[in-house]
Amino acid sequence: MKKSSVFSFLGIDDLSSDNIDFILKTSALFKKEFYEKGSIIHCINPEQTKGLVVQLLFAEPSTRTRASFEVACGRLGIAITSLWNLHFSSMAKGETLEDTFQCLIALRPDMIVLRCGGFKSAESFLRSSPVPVVNAGLGTMEHPTQALVDAFTIQEKRGKIEGEKVLIVGDVLHSRVANSNLKLLTRLGAKLGMCTPEALSPADKQAWKDVERFDSLETGIKWADVIMCLRVQRERHSLRNIGFSMAEYRDNYRIAQEEMDLFRKDGVLLHPGPAMRGVEISNQAVDDPRCHIITQVENGSYIRSAIVSLMLNLEIKSP
Numbered sequence: 001m002k003k004s005s006v007f008s009f010l011g012i013d014d015l016s017s018d019n020i021d022f023i024l025k026t027s028a029l030f031k032k033e034f035y036e037k038g039s040i041i042h043c044i045n046p047e048q049t050k051g052l053v054v055q056l057l058f059a060e061p062s063t064r065t066r067a068s069f070e071v072a073c074g075r076l077g078i079a080i081t082s083l084w085n086l087h088f089s090s091m092a093k094g095e096t097l098e099d100t101f102q103c104l105i106a107l108r109p110d111m112i113v114l115r116c117g118g119f120k121s122a123e124s125f126l127r128s129s130p131v132p133v134v135n136a137g138l139g140t141m142e143h144p145t146q147a148l149v150d151a152f153t154i155q156e157k158r159g160k161i162e163g164e165k166v167l168i169v170g171d172v173l174h175s176r177v178a179n180s181n182l183k184l185l186t187r188l189g190a191k192l193g194m195c196t197p198e199a200l201s202p203a204d205k206q207a208w209k210d211v212e213r214f215d216s217l218e219t220g221i222k223w224a225d226v227i228m229c230l231r232v233q234r235e236r237h238s239l240r241n242i243g244f245s246m247a248e249y250r251d252n253y254r255i256a257q258e259e260m261d262l263f264r265k266d267g268v269l270l271h272p273g274p275a276m277r278g279v280e281i282s283n284q285a286v287d288d289p290r291c292h293i294i295t296q297v298e299n300g301s302y303i304r305s306a307i308v309s310l311m312l313n314l315e316i317k318s319p
Ligand code: NCD
Pocket: 064, 065, 137, 143, 146, 176, 177, 230, 231, 233, 272, 273, 274
């Protein structure tokens, strides 16, 4: 499989088409081998990962992204050090995130996986890091590894990405997942649509200009092959009056049984998680066989093992 080296992976634009192809194909290989043999270590040369250390720095809450990076590295035989309970780091004493990051760089891990709320000049600061950085969710900017999980899951469940109609529903304004998916899925030939309240529609109108806007969820669902449901990120609304109540949101944007009844029988419902049952998605929709939230979580480990392989330039052996 062809790949070219990537230094830091902060957004989808850092990947060439060959890199994307490598990640999707290597994830499929890892998944198959894991199902057949219960491990993937035989797909690499373990001499290459001996002694490697990946440092995780999570300054925002996470369950699946952090756990899947840990599993992904562990399956490749790479050691992980993890800083995430920042109440027990020097940040609790007032050290800035930038200085915390510099401390971790000084320890020279082989790679840093970073999640944080984003800060002024984050991109240029992170680009100047002498240690490769992978973005595991940066403010409302991008979450490129999640977009790769979503693309992989669409390909797996629908058989292809090209030509697929993907409807993004919910808080697009605050969604780093949506921003990365816009770039990745468009590059892979999917057609995007969105259904979102005006107050939660994307700030960067130019970037989203070719995305079809549906005012009614019903019309959007009848159009879609894939629905990507997003959480309402209330923690990021604190300084804004969003202009509608949660009851109004539920009435107009929640994916529930009624919406699933309108959705094609072989459609795919995705959610990057965490899903707020009863708010943007109902229990019945979560339990519907077309809903693949747990598969997305599972695929997260294979995708992240493939991303780590790309970043650390591991040779992949296809048995
Ligand atoms: C998302 C995130 O943190 O951006 N979750 C994830 O990483 N899978 C979405 C969210 O928080 O709503």
